[in-house]
Amino acid sequence: MEPRSVRRVWLLTLCGTVIWLAAIVLAPWLAGRGAGGAARFLYAVFAPVCHQIADRCFVLSGHPLAVCGRCLGVYAGFAAGLVIYPFVRGFSRLALPSARVFLLMIFPMALDAVAGILGIWGSPIGIRFATGFAWGTILPFYFVVGVSDFISARKSRAVARALARTATKKVE
C-alpha cells in the first residue's frame, strides 16, 4: 500500500468528519437565527442516527445540537483520533489495533450506556460525552485501514485483470 494513497484516505476522512461535525453545530445555530426550514432539514438528517432527546443534548443559541452528548463525543473523538493518526501509525503501514485496546476503549461507554438503559444510573451529559469520545478515538484506526485496504485490493484486482487481458491477446 502506497503511503500517498493512505494519506489521501486520511485527508478525505478528516474533511468528511469536519463537515459532519459542522452540520451538527449548524442546526441549532440556524434555528437560533430564525432559519427554521434549514434547521429542520439538518435535524431530520441526524434523526435516524440519534434519539435527539433535548435533555441529553448540548445547547447552542437556546437550541439542542443535532445529536446527543454521547454521539457528539463519538464524532468528536473520531476527529481527534484522525488528528493523532499520523503520529501514532504513520502512513507507511496498515495495522489494526489489538483486541485489548479495543476492549479498553469500548468498556467505559458500554458500561455507562447499558447501566443507563437498564435504569441503574443516569449519568450526566459530560460523562456521556467523555465515554463516547474515548470510543470514538479508536475508530479511525479501523476506518482508515479498512478503506485504504479496500482501495488497494481494488487496484490489485484491476491490475490482475489488465494483465490477464494482455496475456490473452498475446496468445490470440
Place this chain on the structure above:
Amino acid sequence: MDKQKPEYFRPALIAGAIAGFLSGFPFFGLFNCVCCLWIVGGGAVAVKLLSKSTPGILSSSDGAVVGALTGIVASVVHTVLSLAFKPDIETARRVLDWLSGMGVESPSNVESMLESGSAFRSPGWILLGLFVTAAVYAVMGGLGGVIGVSLFAKKAAPPIQPPPPPPATPTPTPPGPADAV
C-alpha cells in the same frame, strides 16, 4: 498473488436482517444509542459468518465490504420496522382531544411534536431518512466489519521455517595457537 473473492452477500443479508430488526424494534433499538451498537455488532458478526464460509484469510478490505453491505441491509429493515412501530399521528391526536375533553391538560409542545412527526412521515422524508440511515449504517457496518476482522478472522499462519541443515560431520582441525591457551 490474486486471491479468490469471498461470497459477501449471504453473511451480509443474515447479519443485516438481525441488526436491522434489533435496531428498529422498540426497547432493543435503544442500544443503538451506543454508537450504533447493533450495526457495528452486525458488521462484526457478518465477518464471523464470512470467515466460517471462506477457506482463506480475510483482509480488512473484506471486512469493510461485508460490513458496509450489512449496514445497508440493516438500514432497509430498520426503516421498514420503524414505520411499522411509529404511533399513528391521527390516533394520537384523537386521544389528546379525548383527554382535553376530560379536562386533562396536555403538554404545550405536543401539537408541534405531532406536526413535525406527521411531516417526517411523508414519502420524501422517509426516503431522505432511508438514504441517511443507509449511508451512516454503511460506514458503521464497515467499521464493525474491520473490527470483526481484527477480532475474529483467521490469522495468517507463521511462515514455514526451512528444516535445519543436517549437522556437519566434524572435521579434525589442526591445533592452532588458540587451542594451546
